[in-house]
Amino acid sequence: MQLIYAPASPFARKVRVVAIETGQASEIELIDATGISPVNPTEIVTRLNPLARIPALLNEEGQLVIDSRVICEYLDSRHVGHRLIPDADSKQRWQSLTLAGVAEGILDTAVPLRYETALRPEELRWTQLIDSQFNRINHTLDYLEPNAAALGEDVCIGRIGLACALGYLDFRFEEFTWRTTRPGITAWYRDFSNRESMMQTVPY
Ligand SMILES: N[C@@H](CCC(=O)N[C@@H](CS)C(=O)NCC(=O)O)C(=O)O
Incomplete structure (x- = not known):
């Protein structure tokens, strides 16, 4: 998988923390889009994400997964350990x-x-x-x-x-x-x- 991110982005940080906590960090290639802003969408990001925002994940099937909340849920759905998003029947x-x-x-x-x-x-x-x-x-x-x-x-x-x-x-x-x-x-x-x-x- 590839994750377009920037070290300064808090939305991307959330995704990276989830990847580490769920043991999937080694499966993710990080692609640094530092410098992206609303007035500088950058080519690498616009090519993948029509919204020109990071984080953006390309999964192993080459599908685009966007919005940090969705990427976190995606990562949480593909590991067998402790769920970071509590299940529907959980009080939490x-x-x-x-x-x-x-x-x-x-x-x-x-x-x-x-x-x-x-x-x-x-x-x-x-x-x-x-x-x-x-x-x-x-x-x-x-x-x-x-x-x-x-x-x-x-x-x-x-x-x-x-x-x-x-x-x-x-x-x-x-x-x-x-x-x-x-x-x-x-x-x-x-x-x-x-x-x-x-x-x-x-x-x-
Ligand atoms: N709701 C989005 C927000 C993402 C977002 O705003 N990312 C910032 C970087 S921290 C960005 O890409 N900014 C560029 C822009 O808004 O044009 C998410 O959770 O992924």
């Missing part, structure tokens, strides 16, 4: 998928925010939008904080998503000091970041 399923949705929402906010603050010419930036997007992330982290202790160490799609989202905030928004008022998430993230899968995929 909706809790894990909801956390995955919350993490996705943080990234769906943070990645465009990065484009807005780093890519868009300074004179065209819209501070009201920037502020409201940071507010959204803050509200979401505040919502998670009281239940941080319940996050636990067990690995699942929701926790992987959250860890990749927090890693992205640290990587792209150094000045965004989300830890200050959130000791629970801070401690959880510190522990989760020690997983081999997280250490092997630190963004750069």
Whole structure:
């Protein structure tokens, strides 16, 4: 299989963490599309993915699998170990998928925010939008904080998503000091970041 990714992409990181956690990393050839952005779609990505986004996976049959959520589910469907997406009859399923949705929402906010603050010419930036997007992330982290202790160490799609989202905030928004008022998430993230899968995929 081939995975079009970039080391800086948090969506691609999620997929890579899932690949490592499920023992499939060695089956995946990584193709680096560093530099891709909405104003620089890059040839390798547009050739494979009409949406010109990463991650994009080409499976062994040459079929395209896109959107990180779908790629994670695809990888989770082809191994025999502990399921990262809990089965339909598991009590954990909706809790894990909801956390995955919350993490996705943080990234769906943070990645465009990065484009807005780093890519868009300074004179065209819209501070009201920037502020409201940071507010959204803050509200979401505040919502998670009281239940941080319940996050636990067990690995699942929701926790992987959250860890990749927090890693992205640290990587792209150094000045965004989300830890200050959130000791629970801070401690959880510190522990989760020690997983081999997280250490092997630190963004750069
Ligand atoms: N919903 C998509 C989002 C993927 C995404 O936005 N990836 C970013 C890189 S982190 C990208 O490809 N940006 C280029 C663009 O939006 O044109 C997924 O989960 O795979």
